[in-house]
Amino acid sequence: MTFRSFITLLVGSACLALTCPAHAFDVAPLKPGDHVDTDAARKLIERYDGRPQQRWMMPRPDEIPPGARGDAIRYGMEILRDTSSHIGPNAPDPAHRYSGNNLNCVNCHEAGASGMPGTKAFALPFVNVVNDYPKLDVKSMRIISLEDRIAQMCGHGAVPFARDSKEMKSIVAYMTWLGSKATPGMSMRGIGLEAVPMPARAADAHIGGQLFDAKCAACHSSSGTGIRKPDFANGGGYVFPPLAGDDTYDDGGHMYMVPLLTRFIHANMPFGSSAAAPVLSVDEAYDIAAYVNSALPRRHSMTRTASYPDPLFRPEGFAVPELFGGDTAAYRAARFGPYKTPNP
Missing domain, CATH: 1.10.760.10 (Cytochrome c-like domain)
Known part of the structure; x- marks a missing residue:
């Protein structure tokens, strides 16, 4: 397994949830929660890395639909942009203190030119994440869903990050919309982190x-x-x-x-x-x-x-x-x- 494979499998897309099984990496007959042995893990990694790559594509902010769906997309976007005030440990509503730290998701999953969180290439973007889960997490050797990744990355606070919470569903809505122009079953250029060779020396x-x-x-x-x-x-x-x-x-x-x-x-x-x-x-x-x-x-x-x-x-x-x-x-x-x- 290459280090690039590790990055793609583990952190190329993080902190999101999934509702539509058609938009996911096909791990059938496995399901989230299943543990995977070495041989199965190798095969999943090969399949994941072997997906064809599509060009970078995403909708524009002015394409957010009207109505309740658009409201959910915008709220999910706001949570990712201003996470600390919505779900952080100091959030005004104690019932929504899902996160264990005061960071905003956009601190790592940076905004691109559109201003939307998770839309900058090679900054752990969210643009194609809806097509990446469920997938193998080699850190636990089990299949995880995007809901699992949310709990790992945006949880650990005073209150469990419930799968049916408004906040979780809104992040889902944003990410599903953000990936709406992508082709299911394909990877995308610009996801994860840029692959660069490490210097052949000890870091100083x-x-x-x-x-x-x-x-x-x-x-x-x-x-x-x-x-x-x-x-x-x-x-x-x-x-x-x-x-x-x-x-x-x-x-x-x-x-x-x-x-x-x-x-x-x-x-x-x-x-x-x-x-x-x-x-x-x-x-x-x-x-x-x-x-x-x-x-x-x-x-x-x-x-x-x-x-x-x-x-x-x-x-x-x-x-x-x-x-x-x-x-x-x-x-x-x-x-x-x-x-x-x-x-x-």
């Missing part, structure tokens, strides 16, 4: 810290804790999101892997960058990613050692020390790589 967190201070701290703060809005305590969230502390990914999350974070930084940071016009080189993004993931504090995942139960599908960049059996060299290669050549 010291240089990464210098680059962070020069190119990232103005928005994310020198401590990496972001810049809060004045009404943060009432669900306002952040002007610029944190990369450290309790309101960001933990040490078992997808972005905790240096290659994955490198790809995101290279194509999307600083703000205004794109895969077509990056500001940072891959080497610079690689070193910044190492600094962010090794020097900035974050929550500890109590369940990370149970992730990727089949070692065959465990990403090389998943740097959990307990999984390396005391092999410090292999752990370092995962923590600051993965790199293949010996480091002097």
